[in-house]
Amino acid sequence: MYIAIEGIDTAGKSTQIEALKKHFPDAVITKEPGGTTIGQEIRKLVLSAKTQSKRAEFLLFLADRAEHIKEVIEPNLHKMIISDRSAVSGVAYALTQGNISKKDLISLNDFATKKIYPQTIYLLRLTKQELEHRLSQKELDGIELRGSEYLLEIQESIKEASLLLGVPLIEIDATKNRDEITKEILNNIKNETMLKG
């Protein structure tokens, strides 16, 4: 089972993945961007926000994704895989840039992923107030510096991206306390496992 935790910056993805690790000690825990050796280099480059071209930025994320699928996801599809972000983030952030057509976004992601997408994504949804509070508590990277309005737009785009890619999405209130959120994700995983038999 391949699942991804999605959400805008500071939504609590890493926090939840740390908690899920304890419940799935044999799971493959991974992330985008930066889940492979090459991906770590790409992550540094792309988050430095030095690219002048949004298309180049998008293609760097796609290169990271292609390597991640080949090196981490594909060889472990028989195991539980929990990823911090997925192609859904890629499409959501790119939708907000608005310079690549939806058709191209889908076909380029299909190419990079060989059409391997998460079975389900969990969207940790933040309010504006909580997002601004959490952003004020950290040093911001190049993308976070674009501000809360931009990030809230992406939060909406994540839903559209999941529809475009055909990946089922479960929405979770990210302002709840950490343990409640973990419980909600675990219950959903349990239900999905039972449904799959």
Ligand SMILES: Nc1ncnc2c1ncn2[C@@H]1O[C@H](COP(=O)(O)OP(=O)(O)OP(=O)(O)O)[C@@H](O)[C@H]1O
């Ligand atoms: N449920 C929660 N309630 C309050 N604070 C939380 C909750 N979950 C996480 N946090 C805090 O919010 C901040 C961001 O959390 P975290 O790093 O897990 O988010 P993230 O989605 O992985 O962020 P990024 O995408 O920027 O890496 C951290 O300081 C974390 O302790």
Ligand SMILES: Cc1cn([C@H]2C[C@H](O)[C@@H](COP(=O)(O)O)O2)c(=O)[nH]c1=O
């Ligand atoms: C996969 C992906 C990510 N992004 C953005 C989203 C975040 O701002 C950063 C990743 O940082 P995090 O600490 O891992 O959350 O990159 C993007 O713009 N496009 C993508 O495809």
